[in-house]
Amino acid sequence: MHRTADRRTGSVWLPACRFSAAVTGAAVLAILLFLLWFSLPLLDADTLSKLLSWEWRPFQGGFGILPMVAGSLLLSLSALLLAFPVSVGICCFAHGMGPSGPAAYLLRLVKFMTSVPTVVYGFVGVFVLVPLLREAFRSGSGFCWLAAAVGLAVLILPTIVLMLHSQFMLIEPQVTLTAAALGMSPAQRLLHLVIPISGRGFAAALVLGFGRALGDTMIPLMLAGNAAQVPGSLLESLRTMTAHIALVVATDSQSLAYLSLFACGLILFLSTTLVNLGLQLLKRSGEDNG
Amino acid sequence: MKRLSLFLCLTVFSLAFGIQAACADGLDAFKGKEGSISIAGGTAHIPVMKDAAKAIMSANPNIRITIAGGGSGVGIQKVGEGLVDIGNSGRKASDAEVSKYGLVMFPFAVDGVATVIHAENPVQALTGDQVRAIFAGQITNWKEVGGNDGVINVYARDESSGTREVYWKKLLNKGAVVASANVVPSNGAMKLAVSKDPNAIGYVSIGHLDGSVKAPSLDGVEVNQEAAKSGQYPVVRKLYMNTKGEPQGIVKSFVEYITGPDCVEFIKAAGYIPF
Numbered sequence A: 001m002h003r004t005a006d007r008r009t010g011s012v013w014l015p016a017c018r019f020s021a022a023v024t025g026a027a028v029l030a031i032l033l034f035l036l037w038f039s040l041p042l043l044d045a046d047t048l049s050k051l052l053s054w055e056w057r058p059f060q061g062g063f064g065i066l067p068m069v070a071g072s073l074l075l076s077l078s079a080l081l082l083a084f085p086v087s088v089g090i091c092c093f094a095h096g097m098g099p100s101g102p103a104a105y106l107l108r109l110v111k112f113m114t115s116v117p118t119v120v121y122g123f124v125g126v127f128v129l130v131p132l133l134r135e136a137f138r139s140g141s142g143f144c145w146l147a148a149a150v151g152l153a154v155l156i157l158p159t160i161v162l163m164l165h166s167q168f169m170l171i172e173p174q175v176t177l178t179a180a181a182l183g184m185s186p187a188q189r190l191l192h193l194v195i196p197i198s199g200r201g202f203a204a205a206l207v208l209g210f211g212r213a214l215g216d217t218m219i220p221l222m223l224a225g226n227a228a229q230v231p232g233s234l235l236e237s238l239r240t241m242t243a244h245i246a247l248v249v250a251t252d253s254q255s256l257a258y259l260s261l262f263a264c265g266l267i268l269f270l271s272t273t274l275v276n277l278g279l280q281l282l283k284r285s286g287e288d289n290g
Numbered sequence B: 001m002k003r004l005s006l007f008l009c010l011t012v013f014s015l016a017f018g019i020q021a022a023c024a025d026g027l028d029a030f031k032g033k034e035g036s037i038s039i040a041g042g043t044a045h046i047p048v049m050k051d052a053a054k055a056i057m058s059a060n061p062n063i064r065i066t067i068a069g070g071g072s073g074v075g076i077q078k079v080g081e082g083l084v085d086i087g088n089s090g091r092k093a094s095d096a097e098v099s100k101y102g103l104v105m106f107p108f109a110v111d112g113v114a115t116v117i118h119a120e121n122p123v124q125a126l127t128g129d130q131v132r133a134i135f136a137g138q139i140t141n142w143k144e145v146g147g148n149d150g151v152i153n154v155y156a157r158d159e160s161s162g163t164r165e166v167y168w169k170k171l172l173n174k175g176a177v178v179a180s181a182n183v184v185p186s187n188g189a190m191k192l193a194v195s196k197d198p199n200a201i202g203y204v205s206i207g208h209l210d211g212s213v214k215a216p217s218l219d220g221v222e223v224n225q226e227a228a229k230s231g232q233y234p235v236v237r238k239l240y241m242n243t244k245g246e247p248q249g250i251v252k253s254f255v256e257y258i259t260g261p262d263c264v265e266f267i268k269a270a271g272y273i274p275f
Helices: A001-044 A045-051 A064-097 A100-113 A118-137 A145-181 A186-194 A200-213 A218-223 A241-248 A257-290 B004-029 B046-059 B073-082 B095-101 B129-136 B161-171 B187-196 B227-229 B249-257 B261-269
Strands: B037-039 B061-068 B086-089 B103-118 B153-157 B182-184 B198-207 B235-244
Touching: A001 A045, A001 A257, A001 B161, A045 A257, A064 A100, A064 A145, A064 A186, A064 A200, A064 A241, A064 A257, A064 B227, A100 A145, A118 A145, A118 A218, A118 B187, A145 A186, A145 A218, A186 B073, A200 A257, A218 A241, A241 A257, A241 B182, A257 B129, B004 B046, B004 B249, B004 B261, B037 B073, B046 B061, B046 B249, B046 B261, B061 B073, B073 B086, B073 B095, B073 B103, B073 B235, B086 B249, B095 B103, B103 B161, B103 B187, B103 B249, B103 B261, B129 B198, B153 B161, B153 B187, B161 B198, B161 B235, B182 B187, B235 B249, B249 B261
Parallel strands: B037 B061, B037 B086, B153 B182, B153 B198
Antiparallel strands: B086 B235, B103 B198, B103 B235
């Protein structure tokens, strides 16, 4: 009886799901085609060499987007480096290392963090973090790589924590009995059983965190200083591809400066696609091994 | 005593009435008309356009006016392609744009761009040469221009900014700006950044000047709207409304209303000088 009901709801929902999947797929494909179409005028050798240079001086004919590509990569990797250890710590605290009362509150706080708009983090960063860095290091304006990395780390922390949390939740029921039979404490269970078999979860959390950091616009725009250069130190200013698009989008729509935005968009699109493909590959290899 | 208060009452009443009558003059052109006006482009223009639109629409509910931003380039392109009735720009349309689209320009206000520094910076005066050297990265410490010992932090605007364009052309003489300069996306963000950084130098539209930042005099000229109006302070631009061909009907009335005496107060309230 139960099964037929299942099958019946399945028969209603399956085509609907297929349809929406097709629409979503088509939309993604359309975005790719759109970006390719607008990037076409950039694809002759002369323009391309201009585009793939380190010089962004649109009024002197330099349209290089490489400083922005480097800025995006440096910033998202450093934010990940800051956020990942903290996230793992929070997750371990919440899953047996810490007392259950504070652990629940901590998780609730992290969930709340997901609902804070990024512009709020950016604003707090401008008023608190930037003056703090300026005072502490007495070098530069405070709008720098480090400020944006800290801001982004706060932004992607909940993504990583919740990803790991759901992975741990998935694994815990499978090992609880074994752990109890062996007389393990919750902390030992976490360290010796849950974490070692959560490899895929860790990888997925890393990849999702990276994607989120790469795609964010508001925090780099507000905190990183936006100078189109490769930063020499953590206290120097940088510009990401997303902030670059936000800054340049209002220029004359005929200029090469404007068209260079589509190249940035294409690079962003392809990088997130690559990241996701990597995730899929990882999942598959994990299934083979498991 | 009673007579005095009655007199005062009457004076106030007649004053109020007088003002209302003056306001109604410019709005007469819209009486009994209906239709819609769409406006897009420069963001500096929006406060003036909004005040005018509010006055027109509350006096005449059959007229709809929509106002969008987008920047000077967008304003010119949209009006040229017939997507809006009025395209605002903080710069003159180029000869190519005028001949391609058949644009007619209506300047209605003058706006200056001021160099700004932190409110507590002891520097009171700068010369044009000093400013150019600072932005080019040749002068890097405030003590070289009579300030405290501190590395100068340069702030600039993005390439799509009309404010940047006039400052770069008329004060920096199209000179190089140091590559490490921080770039901020709006006049508001510039003011915020400079007001928080004791070693900052940047530039904002004079309309945005307030106590949070300081505008040092330039080549001995105090920087304010009066100096900009008289031509003493040279870093100025006009704010334009652009139409495709000569405007007709209520669009024409709108352009006349903005450039007429009624909108002087709106333009002053937004911090600009009526043209």
